[in-house]
Amino acid sequence: MSLAKRIKYPSVIERYYTKYYRTNVHNEINNDTLVLVHSNHVCVLMLSERHPILTNPLKITSIESLASVNQSMSGKSKRGADYVQPNKLLYRIKCDNEQTFTICASIKGRLVELNDEIIKTPDLLQQKPLSEGYLGILIPSLKDGDNNLKLLMTEQDYNLSKQSS
Numbered sequence: 001m002s003l004a005k006r007i008k009y010p011s012v013i014e015r016y017y018t019k020y021y022r023t024n025v026h027n028e029i030n031n032d033t034l035v036l037v038h039s040n041h042v043c044v045l046m047l048s049e050r051h052p053i054l055t056n057p058l059k060i061t062s063i064e065s066l067a068s069v070n071q072s073m074s075g076k077s078k079r080g081a082d083y084v085q086p087n088k089l090l091y092r093i094k095c096d097n098e099q100t101f102t103i104c105a106s107i108k109g110r111l112v113e114l115n116d117e118i119i120k121t122p123d124l125l126q127q128k129p130l131s132e133g134y135l136g137i138l139i140p141s142l143k144d145g146d147n148n149l150k151l152l153m154t155e156q157d158y159n160l161s162k163q164s165s
Contacts, residue, residue: 026102089103
């Protein structure tokens, strides 16, 4: 067997992002989100791997966008982007069993992108949850970066909390 076949290389997420979790978003049980924090502080918002939409065979019937992105933002620092709070409502996801999940921003920061593709193709949330099924992209200010981490759980703490429950 060649050396290349035996080496398991880390994924892009494992190499460049740190995983943080927000649990029970909008006070909904198991409505957990994943915030991937890049070394340059750009944050990608996704559903947690343990979110009921991903763990149960729930069929998504609709995704409603509850926020919009300011299209007049400009420059490297995205001047003009809306600054959102952790409880800013972004999406309402409805499933065929009448269950509804409300997704919030989870952190303070400039909202630079919402994924329009998941509204057109809701199955992306389930088929490609760690790539094309992302929810949004936020850029926190430098001072809010550390404060955001206080709102979130580390991957290790999240896994321990889910094992005990």
